[in-house]
Ligand SMILES: O=c1ccn([C@@H]2O[C@H](COP(=O)(O)OP(=O)(O)O)[C@@H](O)[C@H]2O)c(=O)[nH]1
């Protein structure tokens with residue numbers, strides 16, 4: 451039997467992570483949930499523990515890729531579900547849609563694409579579906595992935611490069627009615643826009659970087 455674990459990188463997500471964790475707690479295909487608090491200064495850790503998640507507390511903010519790697523280094527399960535902590539509209543149907551193709555060995559990785567969630571987040575994923583943070587993956591295909599811990603928001607580019615170079619079987623899964631909280635909503639228009647630009651910079655920087663093996 452495959453063992454499954456959900457890994458959630460989380461940086462100051464106290465207001466949304468509880469919803470994601472309660473869906474995971476009610477899912478029949480998730481055996482365990484690990485939240486990696488990436489130097490959070492709010493109550494992300496306490497809320498996650500209240501919902502029964504195993505929590506890895508990073509003292510400093512290392513970025514999304516580093517948080518995901520910290521999760522990967524601390525699990526034994528053979529199938530991983532990566533989810534963002536700020537999802538809106540997630541249900542156990544979405545969790546199964548992401549995981550079952552990997553559990554049934556029809557794909558090595560699934561990538562979840564928002565549809566009919568909200569116009570802005572649908573549009574972002576239409577333009578760049580492969581930036582999605584919602585993915586199930588067989589751990590065996592990630593054993594030799596390099597430097598995702600240094601990639602911050604470039605982590606999805608690192609995963610995509612790994613997919614291409616290793617002929618990994620990928621399936622897109624539509625996540626109907628799912629959205630996430632946008633940076634402008636989290637931080638306000640100006641700080642949100644600045645955070646968005648920083649994220650794009652981290653993505654472009656990783657994109658331009660040659661892979662270090
Ligand atoms: O330095 C960071 C930035 C983000 N995240 C987490 O990575 C996921 C995706 O980040 P965010 O929601 O900011 O990205 P968006 O989906 O808005 O682009 C979320 O669970 C964040 O809490 C993290 O662990 N460390």
Ligand SMILES: O=C(O)[C@@H](COP(=O)(O)O)O[C@H]1O[C@H](CO)[C@@H](O)[C@H](O)[C@H]1O
Pocket residue numbers: 514534571574575578580581582583584603604605606607630631632633634646649653
């Ligand atoms: O959809 C996108 O363009 C970005 C932007 O999200 P925001 O609307 O700025 O919160 O979010 C995605 O990209 C990040 C970088 O690849 C991923 O880490 C996130 O999981 C993903 O939601």
